[in-house]
Amino acid sequence: MALDILVVDDERDIRELVAGVLEDEGYAPRTAADSDSALAAIAERRPSLVLLDVWLQGSKLDGLELLDVIKARDPSLPVIIISGHGNLDTAVSAIRRGAIDFIEKPFEAERLSLLVARATETARLRTENESLKARAGGMDDELGGVSGAINSVRANLKRVAPTGSRVLISGPPGVGKDVAARMLHNWSQRSNGPFIVVSAARMEPERVEEELFGVEEGGEVVRPGLLERAHGGTLFLDEVADMPLTTQGKILRVLTDQAFTRVGGARTVRVDVRVLSASSRSLTEEIAAGRFREDLYYRLAVVPVALPALADRREDIPPLVEHFVARYAAERRVPTPQVAPEAFAALQAYDWPGNVRQLRNIVERTIILAPGDRIGRIDVDLLPPEVMGEGSSSATTAPSVMGAPLREARETFEREYLRVQIRRFSGNISRTAAFIGMERSALHRKLKLLGLTEFKPDSDE
Numbered sequence: 001m002a003l004d005i006l007v008v009d010d011e012r013d014i015r016e017l018v019a020g021v022l023e024d025e026g027y028a029p030r031t032a033a034d035s036d037s038a039l040a041a042i043a044e045r046r047p048s049l050v051l052l053d054v055w056l057q058g059s060k061l062d063g064l065e066l067l068d069v070i071k072a073r074d075p076s077l078p079v080i081i082i083s084g085h086g087n088l089d090t091a092v093s094a095i096r097r098g099a100i101d102f103i104e105k106p107f108e109a110e111r112l113s114l115l116v117a118r119a120t121e122t123a124r125l126r127t128e129n130e131s132l133k134a135r136a137g138g139m140d141d142e143l144g145g146v147s148g149a150i151n152s153v154r155a156n157l158k159r160v161a162p163t164g165s166r167v168l169i170s171g172p173p174g175v176g177k178d179v180a181a182r183m184l185h186n187w188s189q190r191s192n193g194p195f196i197v198v199s200a201a202r203m204e205p206e207r208v209e210e211e212l213f214g215v216e217e218g219g220e221v222v223r224p225g226l227l228e229r230a231h232g233g234t235l236f237l238d239e240v241a242d243m244p245l246t247t248q249g250k251i252l253r254v255l256t257d258q259a260f261t262r263v264g265g266a267r268t269v270r271v272d273v274r275v276l277s278a279s280s281r282s283l284t285e286e287i288a289a290g291r292f293r294e295d296l297y298y299r300l301a302v303v304p305v306a307l308p309a310l311a312d313r314r315e316d317i318p319p320l321v322e323h324f325v326a327r328y329a330a331e332r333r334v335p336t337p338q339v340a341p342e343a344f345a346a347l348q349a350y351d352w353p354g355n356v357r358q359l360r361n362i363v364e365r366t367i368i369l370a371p372g373d374r375i376g377r378i379d380v381d382l383l384p385p386e387v388m389g390e391g392s393s394s395a396t397t398a399p400s401v402m403g404a405p406l407r408e409a410r411e412t413f414e415r416e417y418l419r420v421q422i423r424r425f426s427g428n429i430s431r432t433a434a435f436i437g438m439e440r441s442a443l444h445r446k447l448k449l450l451g452l453t454e455f456k457p458d459s460d461e
């Protein structure tokens with residue numbers, strides 16, 4: 001398949017010249033004359049490479065500003081800058097801002113072809129590598145979203161990625177903790193090294209140490225462990241609270257000395273590994289319950305990063321829906337369907353107890369199940385019942401509420417709101433009360449008043 005390359009230049013002659021050279025080389029160029037149409041072209045389909053002129057007359061953003069926007073949205077999209085003759089300073093600044101190379105005008109067709117070939121080959125290898133990793137974990141490699149919360153998480157991740165610090169990522173299941181860990185790795189100086197996931201939740205407790213540290217018998221290495229495989233790269237301890245206490249003690253030693261011994265061995269193995277960890281349970285509560293070592297917590301949580309539940313950043317729902325719609329349509333080899341405004345509204349009103357993972361699965365299912373003649377547009381009736389019914393906070397807009405007197409409408413809303421919040425904290429009234437800013441006893445009274453008798457006081461009260 002011909003590689004898609006976007007050429008952004010305000011001068012028509014140059015656009016056509018560059019596109020012509022690329023076409024001759026077997027690429028599929030598209031062109032844009034200004035920043036708006038360039039961004040629209042990228043949104044329509046991600047090109048493999050962007051050739052970008054620094055001077056864009058009559059454009060909302062100039063070339064360098066456009067470069068910043070492209071890189072902020074998609075750091076791995078390669079951009080080559082086209083600069084005016086003798087404009088080395090601008091070119092250097094473009095490289096600092098993330099461009100992979102530059103070419104000065106006027107240029108030879110041959111030099112252009114060479115640069116493009118080099119850039120696309122590097123990008124191909126990189127994508128291959130990433131998609132291998134991605135397929136292994138079924139992951140996306142970027143945290144999508146536009147909310148203030150996710151923007152600040154992304155900014156924090158970017159800031160801390162190159163430092164090599166340990167990061168503890170917390171948040172409910174399916175919010176993207178694995179994705180965040182991969183981003184930290186990909187943006188670090190270890191990105192060419194391995195990224196190894198240790199998923200204690202998926203291992204038998206008695207095997208965790210063998211998996212992590214490897215096995216030695218009579219001085220022979222029977223099996224190297226994950227820690228060794230992570231040498232020069234990143235080790236990601238997923239659901240770290242699921243590790244047995246004895247393993248926690250051994251990990252502590254790895255963190256202090258960067259050294260360990262294999263199971264059944266006496267030899268000290270030294271590794272250079274950056275450790276990232278994640279937990280969907282509160283480690284402070286685990287420490288209080290005696291299930292997690294406090295000293296380990298402080299070693300792991302040098303930089304804590306919290307990923308909020310999707311229901312607490314609903315602005316992220318539409319862009320995530322669009323992202324997954326485009327992805328699964330591409331996988332099914334159908335044109336990207338439009339999402340009807342009512343469908344967006346329903347998706348945005350739903351509470352997503354399984355967070356982004358659930359959203360991804362529902363989009364995938366909707367696209368797979370859509371009848372052939374309706375795949376062009378996702379209407380509300382194509383969405384699964386779970387989105388439309390239970391768990392949705394659409395009570396606030398339902399006709400029954402709109403037609404009711406204020407007191408009744410308020411009670412309907414309160415009932416719906418409290419159900420959602422209590423479900424969110426798995427029925428724990430104390431935590432719900434703390435979250436919504438009510439005394440626990442007042443919440444109990446309220447539940448009784450509203451007839452929500454299905455929620456009982458916590459067992460520990």
Ligand SMILES: Nc1ncnc2c1ncn2[C@@H]1O[C@H](COP(=O)(O)OP(=O)(O)OP(=O)(O)O)[C@@H](O)[C@H]1O
Binds near residue numbers: 137175177278280356
């Ligand atoms: N912000 C996001 N942008 C794009 N994809 C996301 C985002 N967050 C999550 N995902 C997707 O949701 C799936 C689940 O995310 P991930 O495995 O990172 O969640 P998690 O918080 O680590 O969950 P768990 O606690 O169950 O391990 C991923 O495969 C990824 O496709």
